[in-house]
Amino acid sequence: MDLEVDIITTPKGFHCNLCNTNVPNKPSLDEHVKGRKHRTLSTVRATRRAQEERSVFVSGFPKDASQAQLTQYFQQFGPVAEVIIDKDKGVYAIVQFSEVDSQLTALSQLVHDMGGMRLRVKPREKKGFKLVDKKNTGVKNQEEFLERLKPALGQAETVNEQMQCVVERLQLAENKRKARELLVQLIQEVFTEFFPESQVLPFGSSVNTFGIHSCDLDLFLDLENTKTFQARAKTSTEPVAETSSDDGRSEDSILSDIDLSTASPAELLELVATILRKCVPGVHKVQAVTSARLPVVKFHYRALDLHGDISINNRLAVRNTRFLQLCSGLDARLRPLVYTIRYWARQKELAGNVGGPGPLLNNYALTLLVIFFLQNTDPPVLPTVDQLKHMACEEEECVIEGWDCTFPSQPIAVPPSKNQQDLCKCLGSSGLLAAFFSFYATFDFAGNVISLREGRALPVTSFLSQARKVPQEEEEKNAMEEEQPRKPHNQQAPKLGSLNVLDPFELSHNVAGNLSERSQHSFQRECQEAEKYCRSLQYLRKSTKGKPWGLVRLFAPHGQGPKKLDGSVEMSISIPFKPALLPEVLRNQLQLAGDGFRLIWFQKVCAAMVQVFQNVLKCRLGSFTESAPSGDAGHAAVAPGSCESMETSSEELNTSSDSGIAGPGSPQSAAAAAAGSKRRLSSSEDGDASSSPQDKKPRLGSGPKPGTPCWTWTQTHAVWAGRRKVRRELIKDAADTRPEGSNMALEVQVTDHIVEKEPPVKVPLVFKVQAKLVGNTQSTKVLLKVHPPSEGKEHFRDFFHFLEVFLPKMVDTLMEKGV
Structure with missing residues (x-):
């Protein structure tokens, strides 16, 4: 029903x-x-x-x-x-x-x-069940806010005034800020009753000077002094004075129920949740989330319609908040730049993960991207974290969990910047906002890791050999054998992804590690579009006819994705660079290759892709061609722009295979042919190619360029139809429960079963796959352009949708196994 x-x-x-x-x-x-x-x-x-x-x-x-x-x-x-x-x-x-x-x-x-x-x-009243679409609700609220913001932006005379207007409309109002302070005081008073000498410290958007009116309230419950109090009370020979509360229990009696020095974070969080739920008026929807990377207790405060959370092991986040406060005080241009870029990113659907973690940028990562850009202007607007460390006095030294978090507590200790560039174009300068878009429009995200500590981009090859974390048990064993104290945080490498931004202090944390390859590509593409717009008169000059100009047009909501001229969507499959999935031998090889790591990885992906089509999906290779990269006529087998290339029929391929010679369709030859005649690495590349002087930026995209290989395949059976059903039948009695595309042997069995039981398609599908390495100014990936057959396009559309998901998974599996 x-x-x-x-x-x-x-x-x-x-x-x-x-x-x-x-x-x-x-x-x-x-x-x-x-x-x-x-x-x-x-x-x-x-x-x-x-x-x-x-x-x-x-x-x-x-x-x-x-x-x-x-x-x-x-x-x-x-x-x-x-x-x-x-x-x-x-x-x-x-x-x-x-x-x-x-x-x-x-x-x-x-x-x-x-x-x-x-x-x-x-x-009880019966209400209809309805799924609330938080994403669409957020989009609707954004559109309403932009409509209210447009009149104010239109009245401004310059883009500078528009940016200041954005700050005024978005920032946390003074009355709301004070109301939050009163709530923090209330929570502090309650928790002091249960945890003597504890501290409730706000951090994050509410206090880092970049908060908006709808931001959450993040709190850190510091129990270090309480632990000392408890230890002193246990060892003291004199009885500790106690006062009774309304329920007859002593003020510190709760400390007798739990030992803070040995209690687990989950036990402490459950206790915090109980106190919030029963003792803080107006607080409801209290929930302890103990499975998150940083466990918290979430709550909602009705009077302010405010969501918040309390953590007990997030001291680094408090220090990060102090760092952002310092940066905001060092230069007045930072706040309007951050507010503008954050709102632009949300309008373009680049930021704002709904309901928690997601594939988009978070506000903290966006803020660090702005600060890193300001560290690299000429002259720099903001100093690096290492420079700030040397400006701090001895009393300001701070080390948290093994990380050096030292910087001055007051902006007055830092010399002012010599950079006088305005936010918008002035006196021949493009302005900081346009310069931000220009900086990241051509930034090599694939080849670099952003470091605010050093204020420069570190080559990604420096991190490849450490792409996987060392298991904790192995660290403990090694520490015991060497009789040295274990440093788990400092030994861990950051999680590499499509965009890598190191936390200023916790250098093992990539704050943009959640970003998907598609989101990173969208961010760079939108930066390129914004850079073009910032050079136009529609951005620089106020319209005399009342038309949208300046930030109004920049904030236009995100539109549809790019399409071909005929309106059809281009058939392409993306296989992103995932260093964490690569075997250790290959990661070491890529590290030694320096800037040439993309070429080696491209060859491996092409070889794996050939295996998937040939061995897994049972496609028949018709021919293989390759064109040389532009400007490198001697690099590949054919000249640039030439339609001539080496072609091999299936008969010749079989002959080559039988004689022990690798034909062009084999995985061995595909790896070599994908890039043509690979030049030998020079001694400088073979050595410390990944390092670069601190005062010089690494060269972007200086490695060898591959050609553009193209395969012609023929598919005679509908191996995509009913594949999941066949797979379930094959593993019904087996213990293998791994997802589709994670077991090559099983996928081969599935294809063989379909080929054996099902008749071939009426018209064989003859299609081409062209591989291209995309990198340098975009996330490194292999882009496979699929050219559909002239006949059987309806069947091929279903086959392509299957390949979009199956092919990248199978390639990742083969790469991870080192096959």
């Missing part, structure tokens, strides 16, 4: 009301209904309906009534599962029974008297 209501027919297929999702056809609908999202939401809806059927709405009880009193009264009708009291919106409660009969019994009684108070009991 629910399925009939959930699914409606549309002109373009079907729409699922439950999941708010469109599907094109009946097979896709069947897969969607069986999918995890639909099944999960169906279960949640059924659970809520069952709870409504067993619950009653209760009002009329006094404000000081407790859950225990209501539970005791309603237990006469049957077992009570839960009692929820809401005293902020009105004095009422929801009483949920364990059984439906209990609810019917409670409703059948006409008069309810609890301690002389007459209660009003009625059925």
Whole structure:
């Protein structure tokens, strides 16, 4: 019955009301209904309906009534599962029974008297279950804010004034800032009762001078002094004076229930959650999240409609906040630049992960990108972290978890910048905003790791040999053998990704490690578009006709992706560079290659791709061609721009294979032919090629350039159709539960089964795959352009959609295994 209501027919297929999702056809609908999202939401809806059927709405009880009193009264009708009291919106409660009969019994009684108070009991209101699309809600709010912002931006006379206007409209208002301070004081007073001498320290957007009116409140509960207090109380021979609280328990009696020096973070967080839930008025929706990278207790404060979290092991984040406060005080241009770029990134869907972690940039990473850019202007606007360290006095030295976090506490200790460049174009200068876009439009994200400590881009090859973390057990074993103290944080390498930005102090943390390859490419593409716009008169001059100009046009919401001139979407598959998946031998080889690491990796990917088509999907190789890279006629087998190239038929390929000679379609020859005649690395490249002087920036894209290989393949069977079903049947009795594309032997069996049981397609699919190495100014990746066949395009469209997901996974599997 629910399925009939959930699914409606549309002109373009079907729409699922439950999941708010469109599907094109009946097979896709069947897969969607069986999918995890639909099944999960169906279960949640059924659970809520069952709870409504067993619950009653209760009002009329006094404000000081407790859950225990209501539970005791309603237990006469049957077992009570839960009692929820809401005293902020009105004095009422929801009483949920364990059984439906209990609810019917409670409703059948006409008069309810609890301690002389007459209660009003009625059925709980049944609300329709609806999935809230947080992403679309956020987009709608952004559009409304931009509409309100446009008149103010239009009245400004310069882009500088527009940027200041953005700061004024977005920043945390003074009254809200003070209200947050009062809340922190309230939480401090409550926690001091339970944890003597503890400190509640705010950090993050609320206090780092870059907060907006909707930002969360991040708090750090420092228990170091409390641990000392507890240890002193245990060892003291004199009894510690105690004062009684309202419930009869002593002020520090909670410390006798838990030993702070031995308690686990999860135990402490559960205790913090209990205190928040029971002792801080106005706080609700308290939840301890102990499985996150940095465990926290999340809460919501009703009076301010404010979300917040409390952590107990995030001292580095407090120091990072002090660093951002210092940078903001060093130069007044930083805040308008950060606010403008943050809002631009959100409008272009480059930042703003909804509901927590996601593939987009976070505000902290964006702020560090701005600071790094200002460290590299000429002359620099901001100093490097290493330079700040030398400006600090002895009392300001700070080391947290083994990381040097030393810098001056006051901006007055830092000499002012000699850079007088304005935010917008002035006196022949392009302005800092346009320069930011220009800086990252051509930045080599693939070959470099951004370091604010040194204020320069470090070559990624320096990190390749450490791409994987050493297991903790192995570190402990090595430390015991060497009889040296273990330094787990300093030994860990950062997680390399599409965009690498090292934390200023915790150098093992890549703050942009969550960014997907697509998001990084979008960021660079939008920087390139913004750079072009900042050179136009529409950006620099206010329109005399009242047309949008300056930041208004820059903030235009993100549009559709790039399409070909005929309106069709280009068929291409991207295989990004993932150093963490590479075997150790290959990572060491890439590290020694220096700037030439892309060429070696490109050859390996091409060889793996040939194996997938030839051995896994059973495609037949028709021919192989390669064109030379531009400006390097002697690098490949053919001249640039020439249509002539080496071609090998399948018969010749078989002959070559039988005679022990690797043909051009084999993995061995594909690796070599993909780049033509690979030149020998010079002694400088073979040695310390990854290092560069601190006062010089590394050369971007100076390594050898590969050619552009192209394969012609023929597919005679629909190996993509019903593949998952066949795979499930093959592993039904096996213990292999790995995802699709993670086991080459199994995927070969799946293909063989389809080829054996199913008839060939009516028209064989003859298609071309052209491989191109993309790097330097973009994230390093292999871009496979797929040219569809002249016949059988309808079948090939399904085959291509299958390849989009399957091919990158299989290539990653082969690369990881070193096959």
